[in-house]
Amino acid sequence: DNSVRVAVMPGDGIGREVTEATLAVLDVLVRRHGLGVAFETLEAGAFCYRDTGTAMSEETFRRAEAADAILLGAMGWPGIRYADGTEIAPQLDLRFRLGLYAGVRPIRAIPGLPTVLADPRAAGIDLVILRESTEGLFFSRDRGTVTAEAAEETLRITRGTTERLARFSFRLAEQRAAARGRRGVVTLVDKANVFRAFAFMRSIFDGVAKEFPGVESRSHYVDAMALDLVRRPWEFDVLPTENMFGDILSDLAAGLIGGMGFAPSADIGDGHAVFQPSHGTAPDIAGQGIANPTAMLLSAAMMLDWLGGRGAGGAWQEAARALEAAVDGAFAAGLRTRDVGGKDGTAAVVAEVLRMINEMP
Amino acid sequence: DNSVRVAVMPGDGIGREVTEATLAVLDVLVRRHGLGVAFETLEAGAFCYRDTGTAMSEETFRRAEAADAILLGAMGWPGIRYADGTEIAPQLDLRFRLGLYAGVRPIRAIPGLPTVLADPRAAGIDLVILRESTEGLFFSRDRGTVTAEAAEETLRITRGTTERLARFSFRLAEQRAAARGRRGVVTLVDKANVFRAFAFMRSIFDGVAKEFPGVESRSHYVDAMALDLVRRPWEFDVLPTENMFGDILSDLAAGLIGGMGFAPSADIGDGHAVFQPSHGTAPDIAGQGIANPTAMLLSAAMMLDWLGGRGAGGAWQEAARALEAAVDGAFAAGLRTRDVGGKDGTAAVVAEVLRMINEMP
């Protein structure tokens, strides 16, 4: 059997609901495009921790590691925590253990949706936050020291990871210039005016930039970038940054296009990749069938595209484009989920997206 | 002479221009309200460093320290840096050396200005980012370690500073509930789901909250807060947070109300305080007379208010309210600076604000 193997981790809360919705859409796409794929469902997350004592068993990790790609819903639950009070977040473990340094978080205005910014240029928002996802401040996860009087965490930036992130950034900008007509600009987001670690990061980016003369290389301080993402987000293209900064900026940017329900993401390493929406498990709306599955549908499109690029073949990338076009078409035709003031629930999104797919030639 | 002594540090670039504008307005206010104040101008900043070899001399620091309050324009210049590549920023030294732990950054929609967000509720934005300004990640300034392969910085949070920041937050929420009719809600912004240092910070806040039963105490993760500042900023009141997070979120929030030109700030400790706009020296527009001095005018209003609260007397707080009302009145009457698409330069703002002051009974 030469099927592509996808490990599916539904996780907790609405993670399970958007996963079910996404698999229903993928099922149709896979048949239409003749893709050979085998899905294997794996349990991990907060309820898994509560029920089994481990958030992600070693057996589960090994199966995920052995798959060609991992598709993940969302994980975590307010009342279920580790002993030190931090969240059950096996998605972080996957990032660290599989070396998924490139957290790819595309932010693209969905045509037809009401815009959050008053400026009509906001309809042209099309950028990617590239969140380094294995070090930076998150290096300190499980390593922080706490006494009665003070607590410390360590932010760490390495040359190797920064070089890989830089190459990934410039290549992505090249691809976007070719495929989407973007301008091919990489803007490193740092705080090099105050911290040596960020001056170090910047100097490594500057070095790698020389390998990509066709891409414009810039840098911007993180505070100024937070401002500019509000004032002129349509001007940016590829925005690599440190882990904690990327966490903050990607949520900010998602807010500009309608919220986390529209923000897909992929954590990509040199051999593995996890595809998951940027949102959480939304305990407040879980179980009601009203979650917006768009972010996970778009994450699945990123997965198909990535699998195609890794040699699975052109049909995969066609399926990716079809899925993206179907999502766009459904919203352009009037689909409105609750997070953007509408009434459409999870099933309505699936139905509309499938209708769009089935209408395609 | 029992005058209140204000050290004035114009700094670099547009810092000098907005300082001149602000002193012109203060001059009139001081006479109208019969305030006894002596201004002393002190040089510090990037050009001072270039010309004298030191960004702020010890003599200058001692004079600033001896003043009742410090009014600061902006400091720093792209081409002038310390040997390690970091920015000339004596305002950071003032924060650390004078123990100015409370970085008070009010974000208030100026009536009549075009809003950046499409939702009309944005006209009701009235919140304060309370940026801890002496530790957090900035503890690491000048302390970062760099080798050929990796760089590290230390984020540090202490019990003492966190307790002071927490008390400051709850008191500020009480004052705003009394004076401005706000709801009295403190929302700590942290990342306690991943880092022990933030769980530590949160537990200290929870403890101090018990001393203030009249104020509602909440907490929010920094990534979710970045999203919510875009989606529903009108719902927030007082937002204490770590230094680096506050740097990012205060710029983001300034973007919502028209940019840094409208964002005043105060760095307050137990004995000293620095008042300065949140913006930088804007090399691109310096020297043209087009900088928006509003943020510094509003910072000066915060200074008058603070001096009044410290015992300088009720006339000071009346002057503060008059200045705030004059700024609001000028924009409501049609004043439009370049940063919000108008043509009015620095002198026009001064003239309009003075006209408003002179029309007051």
Ligand SMILES: CC(C)[C@H](C(=O)O)[C@@H](O)C(=O)O
């Ligand atoms: C759930 C949380 C641990 C996670 C993170 O901080 O990385 C989330 O915010 C994200 O952005 O993927």
Ligand SMILES: CC(C)[C@H](C(=O)O)[C@@H](O)C(=O)O
């Ligand atoms: C100029 C810079 C060092 C400073 C900071 O990062 O604190 C500024 O951004 C601010 O917000 O006051």
